[in-house]
Amino acid sequence: NAGVTQTPKFQVLKTGQSMTLQCAQDMNHEYMSWYRQDPGMGLRLIHYSVGAGITDQGEVPNGYNVSRSTTEDFPLRLLSAAPSQTSVYFCASSYAGDLGEAFFGQGTRLTVV
Amino acid sequence: DAKTTQPPSMDCAEGRAANLPCNHSTISGNEYVYWYRQIHSQGPQYIIHGLKNNETNEMASLIITEDRKSSTLILPHATLRDTAVYYCIVRVRSNNNDMRFGAGTRLTVKP
Numbered sequence: 212n213a214g215v216t217q218t219p220k221f222q223v224l225k226t227g228q229s230m231t232l233q234c235a236q237d238m239n240h241e242y243m244s245w246y247r248q249d250p251g252m253g254l255r256l257i258h259y260s261v262g263a264g265i266t267d268q269g270e271v272p273n274g275y276n277v278s279r280s281t282t283e284d285f286p287l288r289l290l291s292a293a294p295s296q297t298s299v300y301f302c303a304s305s306y307a308g309d310l311g312e313a314f315f316g317q318g319t320r321l322t323v324v
Numbered sequence: 325d326a327k328t329t330q331p332p333s334m335d336c337a338e339g340r341a342a343n344l345p346c347n348h349s350t351i352s353g354n355e356y357v358y359w360y361r362q363i364h365s366q367g368p369q370y371i372i373h374g375l376k377n378n379e380t381n382e383m384a385s386l387i388i389t390e391d392r393k394s395s396t397l398i399l400p401h402a403t404l405r406d407t408a409v410y411y412c413i414v415r416v417r418s419n420n421n422d423m424r425f426g427a428g429t430r431l432t433v434k435p
Binding site for chain 2: 215251252253254256299303312313315316320
């Protein structure tokens with residue numbers, strides 16, 4: 212049971228480049244979400260999904276797109292990377308329902324130069 | 325904005341109990357108190373949650389005041405591996421993804 216798997220673990224992008232951060236979970240969780248964490252700060256919600264085909268915006272969605280074509284995968288796309296998107300990105304998943312514990316991936320450290 | 329207030333840092337001696345406070349004075353009746361921790365730069369790890377009763381599991385105990393405006397996470401016998409940032413989060417019962425993380429408390433367990 213791998214849990215929540217994020218790839219890549221590290222990435223350096225040039226300003227204006229695009230890329231996709233991958234997130235996969237094998238727990239059949241309905242809910243998946245993406246957070247970013249800047250140095251010395253807590254996590255901030257970017258986008259989330261309550262099931263395949265359904266996504267919604269969190270606190271800081273600008274500059275990011277998501278899609279949810281399967282239950283297992285929830286990729287995060289940066290269309291045109293900016294230095295302000297330098298951060299550590301975490302993906303999380305949980306069961307639907309009242310008291311679901313969220314499981315987090317190990318993070319992707321992204322640097323935009 | 326996070327709905328909780330936590331001290332930025334605390335120290336604890338190894339083997340002693342670590343008591344981490346959290347203020348959530350604006351908590352609503354349908355909001356639960358959750359605790360997560362983040363060790364070094366890893367993904368956050370769930371610890372415990374509660375509504376109004378005290379809760380205990382294999383990792384920690386959660387004490388919630390009667391008016392629900394504050395709570396305390398207790399690690400009964402802290403070890404060096406408990407050094408981490410601890411986040412107190414209030415969360416609406418039916419919205420799994422409404423988790424707003426503040427800056428948390430950086431707990432340092434010292435030998």
